[in-house]
Amino acid sequence: MIATYDPMTALIGGALIGLAATLLLWLNGRIAGVSGILANAIAAPGPERDWRTAFLVGLIFGPIVFAFVGGTLPRPVLPPLPEIVIAGVLVGFGTRLGRGCTSGHGVCGLARLSPRSLAATATFVATAMATVFLIRHVGG
Amino acid sequence: MKIAAAAIAGLIFGIGLALSGMLDPARVLGFLDIAGGAWDPTLVFVLAGAVGVTAIGYGLARPRAKPVFGESFQWPTASQIDARLLGGAAMFGVGWGLVGYCPGPAVASIGFAGTPTAIFCLALVGGMLLHRVMPAPPANRT
Numbered sequence: 001m002i003a004t005y006d007p008m009t010a011l012i013g014g015a016l017i018g019l020a021a022t023l024l025l026w027l028n029g030r031i032a033g034v035s036g037i038l039a040n041a042i043a044a045p046g047p048e049r050d051w052r053t054a055f056l057v058g059l060i061f062g063p064i065v066f067a068f069v070g071g072t073l074p075r076p077v078l079p080p081l082p083e084i085v086i087a088g089v090l091v092g093f094g095t096r097l098g099r100g101c102t103s104g105h106g107v108c109g110l111a112r113l114s115p116r117s118l119a120a121t122a123t124f125v126a127t128a129m130a131t132v133f134l135i136r137h138v139g140g
Numbered sequence: 141m142k143i144a145a146a147a148i149a150g151l152i153f154g155i156g157l158a159l160s161g162m163l164d165p166a167r168v169l170g171f172l173d174i175a176g177g178a179w180d181p182t183l184v185f186v187l188a189g190a191v192g193v194t195a196i197g198y199g200l201a202r203p204r205a206k207p208v209f210g211e212s213f214q215w216p217t218a219s220q221i222d223a224r225l226l227g228g229a230a231m232f233g234v235g236w237g238l239v240g241y242c243p244g245p246a247v248a249s250i251g252f253a254g255t256p257t258a259i260f261c262l263a264l265v266g267g268m269l270l271h272r273v274m275p276a277p278p279a280n281r282t
Contacts, residue, residue: 003170003180005161010182013160014189020153021190022197027145029207029214032153034244039268047142054143055150059244060251062154063163067252074164076240076249078256083238088246088260090235092267095243098228099218102242103153105229106187109216111194119221124233125172131237132172 021108024055033104034059035095098124142209154248160186163249165240172237 021032028051041052067073078084095101098120100109105124109117161167161182170180206212236242241249241260249257 003178005167005180005182005185007181007185010160010185011189013156013158013162014186014191015193016152016156016159017186017190018156018193018197020149020151020156021194022201023152024146024149025198025201025207025213026204027149027208027210028142029210029212030146031214031216032149034153034242034247035268038243038247038265039272042265042268051142051146054147055153056247058147058150058152059154059248060150062151062156063158063248064251065151066155066158071158073158073252074161074166076163076165076253076257078165078239078260081256081259084256084260085263087235087238087241088263089267089270090231090238091241091243091246092264092269093271094228094231094233094235094267096228096268096271098225098230098232101232101244102236103244107190107194108198110187110191111198112216113195114216114219116219116221116225120225120229123226123229124236127230127233128172128237129174129233131234132169133175135238136173137175 017103017107018111021103021111031104031108033100033108035092035101036099036104039096094124145209153244156190157245157248160189162186163245163253165245167240168242168245169237169240172240 024030024032037052037055041049041056043049063073100120105117105120110121157163167180167182171183201213239260243264246257246261246264250261
């Protein structure tokens with residue numbers, strides 16, 4: 001059994017993410033890793049912070065522009081508050097310790113055929129799948 | 141110009157996430173749930189599109205001396221696969237599996253998704269700050 005999904009829209013959406021990563025490299029020479037950009041945007045002030053803040057502002061406005069031109073945005077249903085906080089801290093701490101997330105390692109790293117990013121991506125996909133399995137099928 | 145370029149890249153990134161369905165944690169969890177009986181392969185197509193275009197874009201950048209607005213391409217230099225990399229990735233994965241948010245979609249959802257998403261982002265920043273104040277070998281910090 002497979003859920004209903006739209007492969008072409010997913011592929012085009014993914015291609016736009018790839019276009020954004022390409023633009024950031026071609027124009028500014030930077031890797032589009034959201035966790036790294038966020039971590040350094042909340043660091044010391046200066047020009048190195050400014051472009052990262054601009055990227056994040058663009059990122060936040062992207063879905064709003066998408067909705068403005070007729071796109072549908074989800075109404076996310078999140079788990080209870082303690083789980084949200086624990087998950088957020090794990091994602092924040094883990095992406096710093098592992099130096100990247102789904103965009104930095106998963107998209108940009110795999111595109112460079114980086115063995116380091118492949119190892120990181122395989123690891124976080126595996127522990128994420130194990131977590132979902134424990135919660136949904138073992139009980140949590 | 142660097143600022144404007146980054147803003148446009150962020151905007152396109154956010155539109156891509158919205159179009160691809162990756163702003164919905166339920167869809168991401170549907171991909172991560174391999175035993176649920178209704179596996180959602182959307183993320184595979186998103187990743188394929190993103191990695192494919194980025195690989196071509198990066199490949200075209202390789203022969204160039206420098207970016208349009210910057211002094212040099214900041215290619216990652218780290219290559220070691222160590223306990224920090226794998227331990228951090230493992231922690232991140234657990235958090236990702238708990239809620240279905242990784243940093244990109246979480247930040248991109250701040251403008252429309254409501255208070256729980258904003259709390260997730262605050263906790264995300266808190267986790268980053270916690271890492272910053274923890275002692276770490278100089279080689280692994282940037």
